[in-house]
Amino acid sequence: MALLKRLYRWVDLRIGASEIVAKELTGYLLPRNINEWYSLGSILLVIFALQVVTGMLLMVYYVPDADKAFKSVTFIMNEVPYGWLIRLCHAVGSNMMVAVLILHMLSTLFMGSYKSPRELNWLTGFILLTLVQGISLTGYLAPWSQLSFWATTVATNSASAIPVIGPYLVEFLRGGKLVGPPTLGRFFALHVSVLPVVIAALIGAHLFILKRTGISTPPFGSSETAKPWRAESYSYQSHPGGIPFFPNYALQDLTSICIYFAIFLAVVFFAPNLPFTPDAFVPADPFKTPAHIKPEWYFLANYQTLKIFPSELLGLSVQAIAMTFLALLPFIDRSPERHPMKRPLFLICTVAGILLWIGLTVWGHFS
Amino acid sequence: MENDGRRKFLGVCLAGATAAAAVAVAYPVVRYLGPKSRQAGAEKLVLSASDVPEGEAKFIEYAGASAVLVKTKTGELIALSAVCTHLGCIVQWVKDQQHFLCPCHGGLFATDGTVLAGPPPRPLAKIPLTLTEGKITIG
Numbered sequence: 001m002a003l004l005k006r007l008y009r010w011v012d013l014r015i016g017a018s019e020i021v022a023k024e025l026t027g028y029l030l031p032r033n034i035n036e037w038y039s040l041g042s043i044l045l046v047i048f049a050l051q052v053v054t055g056m057l058l059m060v061y062y063v064p065d066a067d068k069a070f071k072s073v074t075f076i077m078n079e080v081p082y083g084w085l086i087r088l089c090h091a092v093g094s095n096m097m098v099a100v101l102i103l104h105m106l107s108t109l110f111m112g113s114y115k116s117p118r119e120l121n122w123l124t125g126f127i128l129l130t131l132v133q134g135i136s137l138t139g140y141l142a143p144w145s146q147l148s149f150w151a152t153t154v155a156t157n158s159a160s161a162i163p164v165i166g167p168y169l170v171e172f173l174r175g176g177k178l179v180g181p182p183t184l185g186r187f188f189a190l191h192v193s194v195l196p197v198v199i200a201a202l203i204g205a206h207l208f209i210l211k212r213t214g215i216s217t218p219p220f221g222s223s224e225t226a227k228p229w230r231a232e233s234y235s236y237q238s239h240p241g242g243i244p245f246f247p248n249y250a251l252q253d254l255t256s257i258c259i260y261f262a263i264f265l266a267v268v269f270f271a272p273n274l275p276f277t278p279d280a281f282v283p284a285d286p287f288k289t290p291a292h293i294k295p296e297w298y299f300l301a302n303y304q305t306l307k308i309f310p311s312e313l314l315g316l317s318v319q320a321i322a323m324t325f326l327a328l329l330p331f332i333d334r335s336p337e338r339h340p341m342k343r344p345l346f347l348i349c350t351v352a353g354i355l356l357w358i359g360l361t362v363w364g365h366f367s
Numbered sequence: 368m369e370n371d372g373r374r375k376f377l378g379v380c381l382a383g384a385t386a387a388a389a390v391a392v393a394y395p396v397v398r399y400l401g402p403k404s405r406q407a408g409a410e411k412l413v414l415s416a417s418d419v420p421e422g423e424a425k426f427i428e429y430a431g432a433s434a435v436l437v438k439t440k441t442g443e444l445i446a447l448s449a450v451c452t453h454l455g456c457i458v459q460w461v462k463d464q465q466h467f468l469c470p471c472h473g474g475l476f477a478t479d480g481t482v483l484a485g486p487p488p489r490p491l492a493k494i495p496l497t498l499t500e501g502k503i504t505i506g
Contacts, residue, residue: 057399082395 021246029242030249033221037107039249039256040100046257047097048203052196054090062142064188066181069144070283088268091275094136096264098298101129109329109350112338113216117229117237119330121213124206126327131199133298138191140296141184147277149284150293152187153179154303161312178286214238219339228336294365301357304364403431412505416498419444424460424467429505433457434494436505439478440465446494446505447480453487467491 012018030038061080063072076083105125108114114122141152156173160166175182214237229237243249267274279290295303302319309315325332333346340347410430419425424437426449433449437460447467449457456471466483467476475483480491497504 057396060400081398081401083399085395086399 025246025250026244028245029239030215030245031217031239031242033218034215034243034249035218035220036252036256037111038215038218039253040104040107042253043100043256043260044097044104045203046260047093047100048199051090051093051097054086054093055192055196057086058090059192064142064184066144066184066284069142069184073143073145084272085268088272092264092267092272094139095275095296095298096260096267097132098129098136100260101132102298105129106354110340111216111218111220112340112343114330115333115336115338116231116330117213118209118216120209121206122330123327124202124209128199128202128206130323131195131202135191135195135199136296136298138187138195141179141187142191143280144184144284145280146282146284146288146290147279147293149179149286150279150289151295152183154293155295155299156183158302158306158312158316161306161316163313180286212236297361297365300364301360304360304367307364307367410506414503414505416444416501416503419503422462422465424462426457426460427505429494434505435460435467436496436503437478443478444496444498444503445479446496447476448492448494450491451476451487452482452489452491453485458491 008017058076061072061076061083063069073087076087078084108122108125137152137155141148156170156179159173160170162169171177173183173186174180175186216237217239229235277294279293282290294300305319306312306315309318335343337343340350412427412429414425414427414436419436419438421438421442422440424435426433426435428434429446434446435449435458436444436446438444451458451469451471451474453469453472453474456469458467458469458474458476461468465478467478467480468474469476469485469487472486474485474487476487476491477483480493482488482490494505496506
């Protein structure tokens, strides 16, 4: 311990580490009534880091070639020591990332944290959700199994409903008329180089905006004396008399991360086939479409919406309107009230929206 | 005092748990990245004796490394590691002079692997072989 203290002092003398600690950790005050839902962002950072690390490890043995991809994934799963663990962590982690991201957005929604002056935080978060879905979709093709091949065929085909440019867009996405080796090349490039960099940059922007705006006060529990924000000049929302981030809230972050890992590892060790269907264990065959091919669970509602509308264009338009409405919510809902029980219209619409999404997902699963 | 003792105990428990978690993460990663283990001498390679004419050498992959099978003008068969003992380059067979030359720094080896000239500190490693009914078994 004495050695660590001496090392810290040595670094402190050179770069003023204690000043940074005092400002950003022990002196970074949070609202006294902050709750555990605020730690979902930290869990997401951990998941993203884990996805990057496991993704790098998978690239050691994975071969992005249509003739070799399935074999290389089988090799990772069956031959490489602990390859199954690395791959399962990556596959389960991608599903968990979408799930925790949805929870993070729902908590922001219910606590009204998207409202002024935090519109940019909501918007960057919303773009992050779509990018995470994009990185999951592009990674889905990588194993080159029947499931990945046909799920990608169905997903890319949806774009054909867009008037005029639709058919060209599908061909552009696939790199050809049908899903094939060129699709794997471009999806792999997007999955490992373009999307992770864009996501990392947006996470940086999201955190930067959070630091500049100041953390929101939850609408529940004891109220504090933070000044309401007015659109006159820039002001940081501080929380005088609040609790320090370190050690108080860092401990809550750590607790939430441990709970997350308990759930995540329970799936990895006790339900490893949860992210896979039997088609995931058969190599891709472009001449044989398996029966009842379904997209990932988080695309099931979109898939079912396309099925229930008489025209694909109508189905896509409804989804586009819903997504645009959600993205622009802070600009539409401008009332300062944030307590959900004092916003009955908001509460009814949100609960109805969530139930509709769950209903469509379940319907899509069994249809 | 009692608080100090409890604090120290919890600190030690936390450090222990962190160390155990670090080992639990590091072990699979090291095993995952580790090279495929090969038992020395366990691998066998069978070639036809007619594959190597007299005065010629045949380069092969054996036990994950480069090796060479040479048949001298006297008809003797020798299997050697083709990895130069100087800096690990692969030696080349010079048919006219009947010796091995390392193109990196000019090391010269005789057909039995002994150093003739240049910087290599040791002879090329010999690999055991047997010849039965026209089949050469290396290893």
